Amino acid sequence: MNNIKKEALLKKRYNAEKRFKLYGILSIFLAIAFLFILIFNIFSKGSGAFLKTEILLNINFDQKKLGLNNNSSEKEIREASFDEILKDALLALAPSAPELKQAELVDIVSIDAELEIKKFFLNNRDILNKSYEVSLTLSDDLDQVYKGNFPRDIPEDRRRFSDFQLKIYDELVSKNKIVSKLNWSFLTNADSREPELAGVASSLVGSFFTLFVCLLLSFPLGILAAIYLEEFAPKNKITEIIEVNVNNLAAVPSIVFGLLGLGVFLNYFYLPRSTPLVGGMVLALMTLPRIIIPCRAALKAVPPSIREGALALGASKVQTVMHNVVPLAMPGTLSGTIIGLSQALGETAPLLLIGMVAFINVVPSTPLDPSAVLPVQVYLWSESAERGFVEKTSATIIILIFFLIIMNSFAIYLRNKFEKKWS
Amino acid sequence: MFSCAAIAVFTTLGIVLSLLFESIKFFTSVSIFDFITGINWAPGRAFVRDASVQTADVENVFGAVPLFWGTFFIAMIAMSVAVPIGLFSGIYMAEYSSRKFRKIIKPLIEILAGIPTVVYGFFAALTVGPFFRIIGENLGLDVSSESALAAGVVMGIMIIPYVSSLTDDVINAVPKSLREGSLAIGATKSETIKKVVLPAALPGIVGSILLAISRAIGETMIVVMAAGLAANLTINPLEASTTITTQIVTILIGDQSFNNPKTQAAFALGITLFFFTLIINIIALNIVKKFREKYE
Numbered sequence: 001m002n003n004i005k006k007e008a009l010l011k012k013r014y015n016a017e018k019r020f021k022l023y024g025i026l027s028i029f030l031a032i033a034f035l036f037i038l039i040f041n042i043f044s045k046g047s048g049a050f051l052k053t054e055i056l057l058n059i060n061f062d063q064k065k066l067g068l069n070n071n072s073s074e075k076e077i078r079e080a081s082f083d084e085i086l087k088d089a090l091l092a093l094a095p096s097a098p099e100l101k102q103a104e105l106v107d108i109v110s111i112d113a114e115l116e117i118k119k120f121f122l123n124n125r126d127i128l129n130k131s132y133e134v135s136l137t138l139s140d141d142l143d144q145v146y147k148g149n150f151p152r153d154i155p156e157d158r159r160r161f162s163d164f165q166l167k168i169y170d171e172l173v174s175k176n177k178i179v180s181k182l183n184w185s186f187l188t189n190a191d192s193r194e195p196e197l198a199g200v201a202s203s204l205v206g207s208f209f210t211l212f213v214c215l216l217l218s219f220p221l222g223i224l225a226a227i228y229l230e231e232f233a234p235k236n237k238i239t240e241i242i243e244v245n246v247n248n249l250a251a252v253p254s255i256v257f258g259l260l261g262l263g264v265f266l267n268y269f270y271l272p273r274s275t276p277l278v279g280g281m282v283l284a285l286m287t288l289p290r291i292i293i294p295c296r297a298a299l300k301a302v303p304p305s306i307r308e309g310a311l312a313l314g315a316s317k318v319q320t321v322m323h324n325v326v327p328l329a330m331p332g333t334l335s336g337t338i339i340g341l342s343q344a345l346g347e348t349a350p351l352l353l354i355g356m357v358a359f360i361n362v363v364p365s366t367p368l369d370p371s372a373v374l375p376v377q378v379y380l381w382s383e384s385a386e387r388g389f390v391e392k393t394s395a396t397i398i399i400l401i402f403f404l405i406i407m408n409s410f411a412i413y414l415r416n417k418f419e420k421k422w423s
Numbered sequence: 424m425f426s427c428a429a430i431a432v433f434t435t436l437g438i439v440l441s442l443l444f445e446s447i448k449f450f451t452s453v454s455i456f457d458f459i460t461g462i463n464w465a466p467g468r469a470f471v472r473d474a475s476v477q478t479a480d481v482e483n484v485f486g487a488v489p490l491f492w493g494t495f496f497i498a499m500i501a502m503s504v505a506v507p508i509g510l511f512s513g514i515y516m517a518e519y520s521s522r523k524f525r526k527i528i529k530p531l532i533e534i535l536a537g538i539p540t541v542v543y544g545f546f547a548a549l550t551v552g553p554f555f556r557i558i559g560e561n562l563g564l565d566v567s568s569e570s571a572l573a574a575g576v577v578m579g580i581m582i583i584p585y586v587s588s589l590t591d592d593v594i595n596a597v598p599k600s601l602r603e604g605s606l607a608i609g610a611t612k613s614e615t616i617k618k619v620v621l622p623a624a625l626p627g628i629v630g631s632i633l634l635a636i637s638r639a640i641g642e643t644m645i646v647v648m649a650a651g652l653a654a655n656l657t658i659n660p661l662e663a664s665t666t667i668t669t670q671i672v673t674i675l676i677g678d679q680s681f682n683n684p685k686t687q688a689a690f691a692l693g694i695t696l697f698f699f700t701l702i703i704n705i706i707a708l709n710i711v712k713k714f715r716e717k718y719e
Contacts, residue, residue, distance in 0.1 A: 027510075031509075034583075256693055348643070378545060
């Protein structure tokens with residue numbers, strides 16, 4: 001009897017053991033599954049934005065309608081209106097269409113189509129008075145239909161294109177006049193209200209400027225602060241206060257740094273709003289403790305024998321630190337800095353508060369121009385109602401994650417390649 | 424070099440002073456008592472200055488309790504996702520898994536913490552929120568498209584690695600002799616973990632959970648994008664809920680003048696947030712430090 005009880009108990013204990021282990025495996029599986037769902041979700045939504053849909057349209061470059069001749073200067077061409085020949089070409093798609101439907105025909109292409117024709121003409125001046133097939137950007141709604149992101153069977157009044165447009169579009173598809181191309185303009189265009197024209201160039205450049213300012217400020221300050229704290233600081237109350245401060249600063253919510261930037265940099269020093277300069281300064285303050293902490297760890301890892309050796313040869317304290325200790329701690333410091341910067345690259349909240357959410361449709365050329373950054377662009381586009389922006393948002397995230405992966409792998413590479421194991 | 428190190432202190436001072444400065448202005452027009460205990464949050468109405476609105480109304484729109492509650496509530500939802508998953512993952516990595524498996528899995532889970540929060544926000548708003556709503560509709564529940572649940576769950580996913588990696592670290596710091604003693608008297612591995620290792624590692628684990636909570640409280644983008652703006656005082660996770668950080672962003676986004684109580688309210692919220700997280704962080708860092716000193 002007793003034995004049976006014992007065996008039952010043992011079985012129970014072993015089952016508990018199995019269950020416990022299972023919980024562990026399940027948790028890890030869940031965590032990894034979340035990661036893959038997230039990444040898969042973003043990629044499946046965003047990959048479409050790297051392609052754009054164009055329409056091949058036969059355009060007659062009529063001399064009279066353009067008001068140009070063979071000797072027209074570039075300036076005259078730029079000022080000429082290509083709207084009429086574009087409209088003619090579009091109306092030719094359905095010559096019998098009633099007047100009411102004509103506006104719908106014009107909406108098939110993006111609003112920049114006229115500029116695209118102009119650009120094409122500037123590169124091919126000899127086509128005056130000839131007909132030529134030009135590739136033009138399709139409007140974002142039909143672009144979404146082509147990519148299969150938009151169900152066609154919803155009622156006409158609940159979608160942004162008419163049955164008539166859809167009919168013309170289907171005819172074009174069957175004639176192979178709708179083509180898909182690599183969307184370079186996504187990388188070279190600035191932001192736009194039209195999804196098919198919107199690009200990340202302005203936020204890409206903005207992110208670059210912001211990170212540059214951030215690096216310029218936080219790296220020297222961080223390294224010097226770490227060297228001071230680790231090598232020179234006397235053990236007293238002030239040093240202790242600084243140390244506690246640095247550790248706590250690393251855990252302060254990032255939005256508080258945004259409030260600081262708004263209250264001090266903008267409201268007190270009157271620095272220009274929405275600029276990478278202020279953004280970089282705010283991020284630098286945020287990144288500072290995140291550089292100091294790994295940098296101190298790297299300095300601490302350099303064995304005392306190195307210092308003693310240099311000091312024994314007659315080097316001063318400063319020489320010892322600068323010539324012997326710091327170079328050895330450099331890999332750890334650099335990888336810490338890169339990881340700190342990669343966190344700054346993904347940071348959104350503090351930048352919202354200093355006004356980096358403005359709609360910027362030009363590419364900034366200096367850190368003093370208003371600009372957006374990649375994560376803020378994600379936020380801005382995700383708030384837009386147009387369906388076309390969903391894939392743009394996801395594609396921006398893909399670009400952002402791409403940069404993060406590059407930065408982090410570089411940090412890991414530095415650490416593995418140059419870090420020495422002392423012992 | 425000393426001045427470089429002092430910049431860290433100046434930053435903290437700058438934060439405290441700039442927040443304090445605006446907050447004091449705020450508390451001269453709105454009583455601090457109303458701010459902490461009021462249950463009506465509608466700062467937009469502070470601008471209405473016509474005769475139909477009494478001044479008393481203006482003073483009563485800055486009750487921050489719904490925000491405190493929303494922040495706490497969403498953080499709790501996040502922790503109820505992150506703590507079990509993070510804890511068990513950490514335990515498994517530290518106690519059961521092979522070295523090789525751990526070497527692959529740990530960085531993989533840590534990627535979750537490296538993804539920008541705006542990405543999680545997008546994910547929560549566009550995928551998880553609608554997903555919960557569809558499930559809710561099938562179950563006959565009324566789920567708002569911006570719900571505390573969606574924001575909380577996604578935030579929980581984000582902070583899994585904060586719990587799991589620190590748990591893994593602290594469990595590894597528990598001396599081997601403790602385990603061996605327990606195993607030698609016939610305890611199974613899970614019994615050893617539950618009765619010996621975890622109690623020994625408890626302070627460290629509590630510290631890591633506290634750090635994760637402070638992270639959840641200060642998190643901004645996920646709640647801005649997925650939790651909604653309505654200041655509801657509700658315990659229903661399916662309704663929209665708002666947080667301190669969301670309100671700071673909504674108030675301060677775009678252009679604003681500095682001399683009205685609405686803008687200053689954001690700074691008052693900021694200083695509340697700062698002190699909340701500071702206290703939690705100090706407690707957590709001290710617990711972790713004491714734990715380290717005990718075993719190292």
